[in-house]
Amino acid sequence: MTALDQGPVVLDEAALLRAEVARLTDERDALRAQMQHRDGELEVATRMLAARAQTMTSVIDAVTEQSIIGTDLDGVVRVWNPGAEKLLGLPRAEVVRRRRITDFHLPEELAASGSGLTALVRVARVEGRDVRDWTYVTATGDERTVSVAVTPRSDDSGEHAGWNFVATDMTEVRAGERLKDQFVSLISHELRTPLSSILGYLELVLDDPDQPLTDEQRSYLGTVERNAQRLLRLVGDLLFTAQVEAGRFTLQPEDVDLPAVLRAAEETARVAAAAAGVQVDLELPAGGLVVRGDAVRLGQACDNLVSNAVKFTPAGGRVTLSLRAGWRSADGGFGDEELPGCTPVARIDVTDTGYGIPAAELDQLFTRFFRASTARRNAVKGVGLGLSITKAITTAHGGTLDVASTEGRGTTFTLTLPR
């Protein structure tokens, strides 16, 4: 091959090289531009993350009345907000990564529910959350009663990474509740004791065969006795309400003959009903109807409903107590036949033809001390505890208490109990 022959080849190679350099240069510029774009995106993302973290931190740091403590899976503290600093008396720097959540609990309280961290998270591990009272021990050794909400904590990939403990100091609240409880017990005792004397000595005077009373004296002393009994019932209702509130209300379960309970309620109301000119009818099933429950409390519930019905019904009216067996559906419906998903129940209806209750007041009816406007307007006596007590008794039995009323036409209370 001649030199001339080789000339164009050299030129071609140089052109190819130049083209390649140009292509690589373009590629480099494109990559640089892409990198600059990614840099920008990264910066924005970093700023957003920092802002989000700052928001979270500022929110957690702004909580000064609740202690927020986050731990890892071993219970080592990773988050400690100002609320925790204030409640437990230790700065963040002394706690984070250096102390465990269990260091701030009463060891014997943890031991009673298991041991260590397991005791604290046992329920939250299964149910996803748990709220209950615990005792925190502060840096100075003080004990504080706290309501702690425990929830699992996840990391950025959604993996379970630890636990959150959000606590509210309830020391004063619980102390107040105990004080109220003691106060009610004290008042109850202090009222019952003089009432014992009043009723006891009245009984002696009324039943003394050696010194019979005149009809007038007997009538006056009967009024004294009736009012002493009324005061006694009020004391009992107040004490019972306090027990319900304190969660100390317990049932003494036994087989309860409901027709007997209703007959007793009718008998109890008979005198007052006759005096008020109200007729009381009893509709009982042919066979017996027995439920598992506390006979005394169920009697109290029925007495309350019947006595209310009589008090709410003007002269010439009627109160009907009916009992029947049936089935209650999940949506609260009632039927005589068994259907899938239904619960067998005993149903008690107390229906009156009285003043009724305005529709707008029905949802407040079971609130303590609530009195319907029709009760006040018609001078119906009472303090507004009977229905809240009846509701508490029904609920404790796993039953339901509902009301339907039309003002001016009457009211029906329906109580169902599992059978």
Added chain:
Amino acid sequence: MEQPAPRVLVADDEDDIRGLVRLAVRRAGCTVVAEVADGTAALDAARAHVPDLAVLDVSMPGATGLEVCTALRAEAATAGVRVLLLSAGASAEDVARGLAAGADSYLAKPFSVAGLVARVRELSAGVPA
């Protein structure tokens, strides 16, 4: 030969209630051997008289009726004394606490005098003289 009347100790810090209990005890055909107003005196009187029946108020100064009852049961000389507790506490838990302390019976205040007479008669019946 006529049996001597059963002997009863009455302890309550309320004068008026003690008066009612005294009357009920007598109506039940029993004799009141001592009447005291606090738990410590009740325990002393029970040791001194060893009655057939002690009617004890639950809330008393010195020692509660429950504490007196427990102490009576713990001592051989008084372990056989029957105990009727009277209390303003009327809940099932109150009754359970009373019976757990060793009481034979429990009556909530206010009680009917006739009911108390019947209870005292029942508890003192068959008690050896």
